[in-house]
Amino acid sequence: MADSSKGKEKKKTTDGATGGDAPKDWNPRIVGFLCNWCSYTGADLAGVSRLQYTPEFIPIRVMCSGSVDVAYILKAFLEGADGVLIGGCHLGDCHYLNGNYKARRRVAVVKEVMEGVGLDPRRLHLEWISASESGKFAKTVSTFDETLRQLGPNPLAKERLL
Amino acid sequence: MAIAFKWDLAKGEDRDEAVRRLLREALEKGVVDAVLVPAEGPARTGIVNMFTTDPGSLDASAPFAKAMAQFGPQDLVRLTEPGGSPIRIAALLKPCECRAVAELAKINQIDLEHVVLLSPDCEGTVELKEYSMVADGQAVPVRNACKICRFHVARDPVDVAIGTFGVKDGLMLVTNSDEGQAFAEGIGAKATELTDARKKAVEEAIVKGEEAYGDQEARSREKYADLDTFLAELSPCIKCMNCQNVCPVCYCKECLLYTDAFNPTAGSLADKAKRRGTLRMPVETVQFHLTRMAHVMTACVMCGQCQSACPSDIPLVEMYAGINRRIQDQFDYEAGRSMEEEPPFTCFSEHENFEVVGD
Structure with missing residues (x-):
């Protein structure tokens, strides 16, 4: 996370939402696709270790970050998630050898699509979190939560007659 | 030669x-x-x-x-x-x-x-x-x-x-x-x-x-910088799926978008309507188009058959022009350029870095 602020300065908020528009009681809702072997176990450890992070985090256990199709990432946004976190094993540690490499390519495409239609790509976050990195997990979610507070509610999930 | x-x-x-x-x-x-x-x-x-x-x-x-x-x-x-x-x-x-x-x-x-x-x-x-x-x-x-x-x-x-x-x-x-x-x-x-x-x-x-492409790309980037433009232009979609049917590179024998996950039941529609107030019918049009963009864009050859087949005249070519080359460039790939280049979703390299992790 240390270098994540560097990239953020270059990109402007593209989806037009700002934290200022958010209702007072609004908390960013995060859907997390967590891989069974690393990130989910890391999240589990964070819970056991009583680390604090946003209660609006909705974990979905998947077998591999590489199994998360873009359709489900987009569905999460359309169903009201303000941010989507994908957690996978560190590169080289994938239980299925290379699923996380594929996830990385897929995320690169989705981020471009999001930017191309005017949805801020920072709403999608990919992180490698191992089973022992409960601290990294809690910190990732908290920092992501902070980013989303700046971005405001997801405009794609607004109530509107499309 | x-x-x-x-x-x-x-x-x-x-x-x-x-x-x-x-x-x-x-x-x-x-x-x-x-x-x-x-x-x-x-x-x-x-x-x-x-x-x-x-x-x-x-x-x-x-x-x-x-x-x-x-x-x-x-x-x-x-x-x-x-x-x-x-x-x-x-x-x-x-x-x-x-x-x-x-x-x-x-x-x-x-x-x-x-x-x-x-x-x-x-x-x-x-x-x-x-x-x-x-x-x-x-x-x-x-x-x-x-x-x-x-x-x-x-x-x-x-x-x-x-x-x-x-x-x-x-x-x-x-x-x-x-x-x-x-x-x-x-x-x-x-x-x-x-x-x-x-x-x-x-x-x-x-x-x-x-x-000509570069000009259009720049215009598209500017036009779709705001999500409302994209949603407004998609609004006449009747989800006839013509764009998908005529697409020469969309090939899956069993399409994810035809599965139950993307064809809600009466019950889940009623729930959703209760939650959101109003539902636009047919549902899932934005889901359909965004998914198609992400699934197909690495192979898209910009033939424009999708837009030609659209009964609602949705400017799909304009939408794709803003992301088509950018996405393929990420992988040093160009759809249809060479038989030697592997499609981006079928390969990876250990040393590539798209700077998407932790951002």
């Missing part, structure tokens, strides 16, 4: 007729068993592909048709399916269709072993429904996708490019493969040199195309 051949016009022949004669020769001399080529119906109201083994029937073909038949690449999927005894096919398709064929061949949907791909230089095509006006000799603007086309001249995976740009008399057959060379020799074409005029004309077409 490209090797050029000459194909002169016989007396009183136009270029269409010269290509018809070329295809007839190929059938009669047994260079190929069958030909897939665009044809004009007797009413001259549209263009379809014809598949024929009969040299006499080629009179109806329209090799330089100013409209693009639909499903050319998909026809080749069917025609090269394993099972039957292989037939040698000469397929004459537009350059963009050929690039889609290359994409499908890379993921084993088309077997190119017995196929010779021919592609005439393309000056752009009009909407199919406007073809009759072209046939009447009226000037009709080309489709939006053709206005920003970067590939008016067929390149590498095409066996024989049928050149007209920078070629004064007759046609120049530029072969890019051994199969293409064998084809040209088989029909009795005479070897020649690539002229400077030809090289220059091709170069100019490429530069012009790149410029």
Whole structure:
């Protein structure tokens, strides 16, 4: 996370939402696709270790970050998630050898699509979190939560007659 | 290494007729068993592909048709399916269709072993429904996708490019493969040199195309910087899925979007309506388009068939122009450029870095 602020300065908020528009009681809702072997176990450890992070985090256990199709990432946004976190094993540690490499390519495409239609790509976050990195997990979610507070509610999930 | 051949016009022949004669020769001399080529119906109201083994029937073909038949690449999927005894096919398709064929061949949907791909230089095509006006000799603007086309001249995976740009008399057959060379020799074409005029004309077409695409890309980036524009333009979508059906590179036999996850039940619709107040019917149109963009964009050849098939005139080409090249550039990839390049979703490299982790 240390270098994540560097990239953020270059990109402007593209989806037009700002934290200022958010209702007072609004908390960013995060859907997390967590891989069974690393990130989910890391999240589990964070819970056991009583680390604090946003209660609006909705974990979905998947077998591999590489199994998360873009359709489900987009569905999460359309169903009201303000941010989507994908957690996978560190590169080289994938239980299925290379699923996380594929996830990385897929995320690169989705981020471009999001930017191309005017949805801020920072709403999608990919992180490698191992089973022992409960601290990294809690910190990732908290920092992501902070980013989303700046971005405001997801405009794609607004109530509107499309 | 490209090797050029000459194909002169016989007396009183136009270029269409010269290509018809070329295809007839190929059938009669047994260079190929069958030909897939665009044809004009007797009413001259549209263009379809014809598949024929009969040299006499080629009179109806329209090799330089100013409209693009639909499903050319998909026809080749069917025609090269394993099972039957292989037939040698000469397929004459537009350059963009050929690039889609290359994409499908890379993921084993088309077997190119017995196929010779021919592609005439393309000056752009009009909407199919406007073809009759072209046939009447009226000037009709080309489709939006053709206005920003970067590939008016067929390149590498095409066996024989049928050149007209920078070629004064007759046609120049530029072969890019051994199969293409064998084809040209088989029909009795005479070897020649690539002229400077030809090289220059091709170069100019490429530069012009790149410029037009670059301009559109910049306009699209600006236009769709705001999500509301995208949603407003998608709003007339009736989810007929025409764009998906005509898409030459959308190939899954079982599409995720037809599964239960994306076709909600009455109960879940009622729940959602309760939660959100109002639902736009049919549902899932935005999901459909965004998913399609992400699934297909690495292979998209910008042929624009999706927009041409859209009954609601959604400017899909404009939407795709903003992301198409950017996405493919990330992977140093260009759809249909080379048979050697692996499709981005089928490979990875340990040392690549897209700077998407932790951002």
